[in-house]
Amino acid sequence: MSSDKVRLALLGCGTVGTEVVRLLHEQSADLTARIGAPLELVGIAVRRPGRQRGSDIDPALFTTDALGLVKRDDVDVVIEVVGGIEPARSWLTEALRAGKSVVTANKALLAEDGATLHDAAAEGGADLYYEAAVAGAIPLLRPLRESLHGDRVTRVTGIVNGTTNFILSSMDATGAGFGEALDEATELGYAEADPTADVEGFDAAAKAAILASLAFHTRVTAADVFREGMTGVTAADMASAKEMGCTIKLLCIAQRGPDSAGTDSVSVRVHPAMIPRSHPLAGVGDAFNAVFVEAEAAGQLMFYGRGAGGTPTASAVLGDIVAAARNRLSGTRAPSESSYAHLPIRPIGESVTRYHISLDVADRQGVLATVAGVFAQHEVSIATVRQSGREDDATLVIVTHGAPDANLAATVEDLRALDIVRSIASVLRVEGGA
Numbered sequence: 001m002s003s004d005k006v007r008l009a010l011l012g013c014g015t016v017g018t019e020v021v022r023l024l025h026e027q028s029a030d031l032t033a034r035i036g037a038p039l040e041l042v043g044i045a046v047r048r049p050g051r052q053r054g055s056d057i058d059p060a061l062f063t064t065d066a067l068g069l070v071k072r073d074d075v076d077v078v079i080e081v082v083g084g085i086e087p088a089r090s091w092l093t094e095a096l097r098a099g100k101s102v103v104t105a106n107k108a109l110l111a112e113d114g115a116t117l118h119d120a121a122a123e124g125g126a127d128l129y130y131e132a133a134v135a136g137a138i139p140l141l142r143p144l145r146e147s148l149h150g151d152r153v154t155r156v157t158g159i160v161n162g163t164t165n166f167i168l169s170s171m172d173a174t175g176a177g178f179g180e181a182l183d184e185a186t187e188l189g190y191a192e193a194d195p196t197a198d199v200e201g202f203d204a205a206a207k208a209a210i211l212a213s214l215a216f217h218t219r220v221t222a223a224d225v226f227r228e229g230m231t232g233v234t235a236a237d238m239a240s241a242k243e244m245g246c247t248i249k250l251l252c253i254a255q256r257g258p259d260s261a262g263t264d265s266v267s268v269r270v271h272p273a274m275i276p277r278s279h280p281l282a283g284v285g286d287a288f289n290a291v292f293v294e295a296e297a298a299g300q301l302m303f304y305g306r307g308a309g310g311t312p313t314a315s316a317v318l319g320d321i322v323a324a325a326r327n328r329l330s331g332t333r334a335p336s337e338s339s340y341a342h343l344p345i346r347p348i349g350e351s352v353t354r355y356h357i358s359l360d361v362a363d364r365q366g367v368l369a370t371v372a373g374v375f376a377q378h379e380v381s382i383a384t385v386r387q388s389g390r391e392d393d394a395t396l397v398i399v400t401h402g403a404p405d406a407n408l409a410a411t412v413e414d415l416r417a418l419d420i421v422r423s424i425a426s427v428l429r430v431e432g433g434a
């Protein structure tokens with residue numbers, strides 16, 4: 001590496017990449033002062049070089065050959081803001097094995113196959129930074145990776161998807177249904193043309209896997225995360241939540257604790273949940289993210305801010321570039337992967353959850369006793385029961401105490417089979433003391 005500057009290659013110049021280039025230019029003098037040497041952008045890999053991306057980018061920097069750029073001898077740090085599994089994985093393993101530092105925002109790749117990247121980083125003695133991959137601008141991974149390394153993290157609960165938080169906040173505020181709120185999110189530019197990854201929880205599940213891996217020193221992949229999207233949350237669910245003094249959020253929950261055999265294990269899940277309005281995550285509105293971390297010695301910590309958007313995400317990328325550049329100049333390295341704990345993953349059926357179940361039933365003598373009997377049969381204890389309506393139009397709203405998810409799922413299945421249950425209008429998990 002040239003000792004008088006740090007040379008950067010940028011892969012991708014879309015929403016995040018354009019902002020990375022702008023900030024590199026605008027803050028060039030400050031960045032040089034903070035690092036102790038200037039940063040030089042030596043190339044930008046794009047798919048369509050002719051596209052307009054800001055007037056101050058030298059057109060000579062653009063190339064369509066990303067791998068060629070990664071392999072150049074005059075590249076010290078590779079910044080990847082393209083996304084997806086391949087070809088990003090091949091580019092980044094090539095860079096890391098060659099000893100080049102990598103800064104990436106690619107949560108999908110880290111959650112699907114972070115092991116390959118970490119192994120390549122170890123092989124090449126290179127830095128792998130990815131603060132932007134979870135909760136955008138919020139400094140969250142560095143605190144988990146460094147500040148909390150003297151402590152034992154027991155639980156991470158978060159709102160880590162901005163698009164769905166915007167939709168649910170809007171449903172809560174206006175009474176709108178999912179479709180209407182999604183249209184609003186699309187119009188305002190929050191939701192992408194294909195919002196599947198957001199609304200079906202894939203994006204949050206990828207982030208949950210990354211958080212759990214860091215928090216519990218164990219490799220957790222997206223496939224280990226129980227995932228349920230939020231497309232089934234209705235205006236009626238939100239109204240019912242409001243009646244109980246709650247709201248509904250798409251939560252990512254990563255927990256460490258004993259499984260049914262008493263073995264220390266990890267459970268990671270993403271699903272919509274009712275939470276009381278007094279819960280610290282209930283007031284997180286709009287497209288904001290927030291993550292609540294509980295650790296044995298530190299107690300409760302809350303991280304809040306913008307988890308999406310080009311500029312906030314670029315802020316996290318720039319922070320990582322500065323760290324990687326400083327390390328190169330001083331000949332030091334970022335903390336390497338910590339996955340020594342090898343904790344087993346607990347299946348969702350063993351997670352202790354509470355349910356809110358809304359049933360349309362015939363208002364006949366003995367209905368309540370029959371319904372209660374199904375809960376008892378599966379050892380699920382009922383906390384509250386509310387009935388509204390009469391005769392053919394009665395609704396029972398039941399909230400349970402905590403029970404293994406498998407018992408709750410079996411209860412719902414048996415309720416569905418009862419003649420007296422006309423339909424199950426909604427089943428929602430309840431978190432946080434509601």
Ligand SMILES: NC(=O)C1=CN([C@@H]2O[C@H](COP(=O)(O)OP(=O)(O)OC[C@H]3O[C@@H](n4cnc5c(N)ncnc54)[C@H](O)[C@@H]3O)[C@@H](O)[C@H]2O)C=CC1
Binds near residue numbers: 013310
């Ligand atoms: N947009 C956001 O709010 C956030 C994005 N991220 C992550 O940042 C990364 C980038 O996201 P965005 O900028 O939003 O995506 P984007 O779709 O706006 O930009 C990606 C760019 O990569 C380019 N590209 C695709 N294939 C390429 C190839 N073979 N060679 C060179 N360039 C290629 C595309 O043309 C596009 O310009 C993704 O991993 C995403 O998950 C992370 C946090 C927030």
Ligand SMILES: N[C@@H](CC=O)C(=O)O
Binds near residue numbers: 135160164198308
């Ligand atoms: N689509 C994501 C973007 C950031 O990761 C979101 O909505 O949070």
Ligand code: NA
Binds near residue numbers: 131133135137139
């Ligand atoms: Na972050």
